[in-house]
Amino acid sequence: AAKPKLCYFRGRCRMESIHWLLAAAGVEFEEEFLETREQYEKLQKDGHLLFGQVPLVEIDGMVLTQTRAILSYLAAKYNLRGKDLKEAVRIDMYADGTLDLMMMIAQAAFKPPEEKEEDLALVVQKAKTRYFPVFEKILKDHGEDFLVGNTFSWADIQLLEAILMVEELNASVLSDFPLLKAFKTRISNMSTIKKFLQPGRQRQPPPDGRYVEVVRNVLQL
Numbered sequence: 703a704a705k706p707k708l709c710y711f712r713g714r715c716r717m718e719s720i721h722w723l724l725a726a727a728g729v730e731f732e733e734e735f736l737e738t739r740e741q742y743e744k745l746q747k748d749g750h751l752l753f754g755q756v757p758l759v760e761i762d763g764m765v766l767t768q769t770r771a772i773l774s775y776l777a778a779k780y781n782l783r784g785k786d787l788k789e790a791v792r793i794d795m796y797a798d799g800t801l802d803l804m805m806m807i808a809q810a811a812f813k814p815p816e817e818k819e820e821d822l823a824l825v826v827q828k829a830k831t832r833y834f835p836v837f838e839k840i841l842k843d844h845g846e847d848f849l850v851g852n853t854f855s856w857a858d859i860q861l862l863e864a865i866l867m868v869e870e871l872n873a874s875v876l877s878d879f880p881l882l883k884a885f886k887t888r889i890s891n892m893s894t895i896k897k898f899l900q901p902g903r904q905r906q907p908p909p910d911g912r913y914v915e916v917v918r919n920v921l922q923l
């Protein structure tokens with residue numbers, strides 16, 4: 703089958719969780735990076751953008767947008783969405799929580815320096831007081847290597863992505879979360895994820911001025 707084709711800016715934000723999921727599933731993908739307004743307008747003209755937005759993923763003969771819908775489809779397709787509906791909804795809840803946290807980081811990139819600083823400090827605070835305590839407790843109560851059931855799922859991928867992203871902001875953020883530390887080591891060492899984390903793979907760097915400039919130009923923000 704043809705490789706999935708991803709279309710987004712050369713950066714993280716909404717597409718990064720899709721990179722992670724495909725990489726964790728060991729699925730090779732192609733990418734088109736949006737650099738110009740013309741590219742974006744062509745996608746719109748071709749009717750590929752349902753609501754005029756990216757991320758865009760072409761897979762299995764479909765043209766998909768809406769990050770959450772894409773992630774749900776991919777998680778189900780690659781057996782990363784639990785063994786039944788009850789596990790699936792728990793995976794969705796956990797994944798949604800990490801997406802909320804990571805979106806806070808993504809949006810901060812577009813703020814002026816002082817505000818960005820404040821926003822990112824708030825993100826670290828939220829991670830330490832709201833999100834990570836929840837996941838620490840889940841791991842403690844559940845007593846398994848993974849967040850849901852006793853198998854690897856999309857929720858585990860999302861949590862690792864979020865942990866690494868928050869650690870970029872504050873390296874000692876896991877100091878009060880021993881189970882999350884062990885979780886991070888365990889999941890990072892899974893072969894497909896270990897490969898993805900090596901330099902030069904398709905993981906994107908944190909947003910920088912160039913990324914913000916390209917997004918603003920392409921979207922005319």
Ligand SMILES: CCCCC[C@H]1O[C@@H](O)C[C@@H]1SC[C@H](NC(=O)CC[C@H](N)C(=O)O)C(=O)NCC(=O)O
Pocket residue numbers: 715716754755756757767768769770808809812917921923
């Ligand atoms: C000020 C902050 C602006 C952020 C704008 C974009 O840069 C990324 O960091 C976040 C977004 S992504 C680009 C944006 N896409 C979305 O907002 C997708 C939202 C959708 N619910 C999803 O989850 O896929 C976009 O295409 N907008 C065109 C426009 O709506 O006309």
